[in-house]
Amino acid sequence: MNSDLFSPFKIIDTTADIGLIAFGTSLMALFENAGKGLFSLIADLNRVEPRFTYPVHSKASGLKVQDPEGLLVEWLNELIYIHQTRNVLGKICHLTSIELELRGYFLGEPIDWSKHELKFDIKAATFHRLYIKKTASSLYEGQVIFDI
């Protein structure tokens, strides 16, 4: 569960692109908030309704438990892939498993040009300046830079 006591994510600047730092009380909560942050970069979330469920599934690579950062990139790239190929926007992300496989879903709706104004055309999550760490307040904190 996410706490109301901290921001789920914040957007950060890079010279040519854009990134975010997400927080969570657990690794899964961090991933969910990073997903929400990603979708907030793509469109104004206030105008996106969680009308449909879009499943997310990526098979295990064996590295995931030892490589949470790599898993975060994979999760975000899965969301980007679904957004780009199905022309849908997300609003709320849920993860059900990050152990042997990456499983979850997001709630959102198809892009409606009369309602949604898209912001950044996010094309990929990168490994650049990627980290996940535990903060002094025992939160998980993760940073990722996106290619736009």
Add this chain to the structure above:
Amino acid sequence: MTIQLKKLDPYRYEIPIGSVPGMNVPGLIFSDSVLLKDIQNDQSIEQVANTACLPGIVKAALAMPDIHCGYGFPIGGVVATDANHGAISPGGVGFDINCGVRLVKTALSKQAVDAKMESLIGMLSRDIPTGTGSFGDVSLTESDYEKIFRTGAGWSIQQGFGRPEDLDTIESNGCLEGVNPEKVSPRARERGKKQLGTLGSGNHFIEVQYVETLYSKQIASVFGLVEKQVVVMIHSGSRGLGHQVCTDFLKMIGQASKQYGYRLPDRQLACVPVTSDEGKDYLSAMNCAANYAWANRQCLMGRVESAMVKALDLSPETLGASLLYDIAHNIVKLETHQIDGKPRKVAVHRKGATRAFPAGHPEVPAVYQSTGHPVIVPGDMGRYSYVLVGNPSIMEETFGSSCHGAGRILSRSAALRATEGRSIISELKEIGVTVKGATKSGIREEAPEAYKDVARVVEVMEKAGLVTKVARLRPMGAIKG
């Protein structure tokens, strides 16, 4: 991290070996003291030093004066690794494989087009899908993909976009060999399926320009450039297909690099031996994506020409469109260069840098053998762009590579903040530039002040003895992604 640079001369700054742990060669930044201040404002110097850690890198990790912070590799970076003993890195090419520019000449003068710019830019924006989520009217089949991957720009010519002779003035004739379509994933194909002939977003554009200044009348004459001539610059790449190829291989090579004992300071620099199965697979998939990008720019050029014919109400013959040149900005190529006085095959990674092969080089098209091929350097919407040629010394110093643009100085968010409440479209209109964009925020992100002054970037290249200026082009109007 602050890295102490060693000034070699007014236009060359060295990053000494040891500035970051693991450097195999020094770094070399082409810059002047003014541009260096911008360069020192982001992480790009550290990124150049990091690329010097790549296994098998030869001579130096290079950075052009338009360098700015990228992911892993800086944008504006050039790295050559030994093709037999060195590494290949998808991060050294970037996500938008074969993002590049082409310059289309016309037989029209500025005076003939000036009064019709609104109608022309309107037609271009109607006929050419731009921006986020834009799709073309073509949905590629597997059979189409097979042909595009194997023939590049030639496929688009067969579909009726442009002319067969266009292939003579495209880098690598618009088609790289050594492709293996099986290495392009179904996901990459899905992402690119409806995007051929679309411009894309971000910094991609189609800009109508005129030739304002000729610096070398002799070379301009070979290029067919005259003062006041209207030209069109097209900047686009491999769209979602190329991005997915990069994403796929970054993941795979990131895991594979460990088995080769490679340890690098940034995961985005993940690499494998050029000669490894993974390296060969990446190269063959990247070549497919590069060919898709050339097919895309060829298709865009055809659409531009059709839009001009309609908007200006003239015949294709009167328009007189022909392709000056097309160059890649994000690519890795196996090339032979003189290293320590001996020819050596190297994998030249150019990420935000372009080829600039001089007169007499065997890969320069026949028509440009006496001059070197055109080097097209876009600036920004409000100022100017350049056409250059490489000097002979460029082969020795930079593996025949030049700057590729102005380089950003403001982040996209900073550009939005700096232009809050302003209409960039109106500001550009006041200086005679008609602009349409997919979104207002997209145009603000690409405001002229977000970029370095490309004149200064080009001046550094020129004063370093690497290039010769041929022409300066002024914008008349543009559509932005």
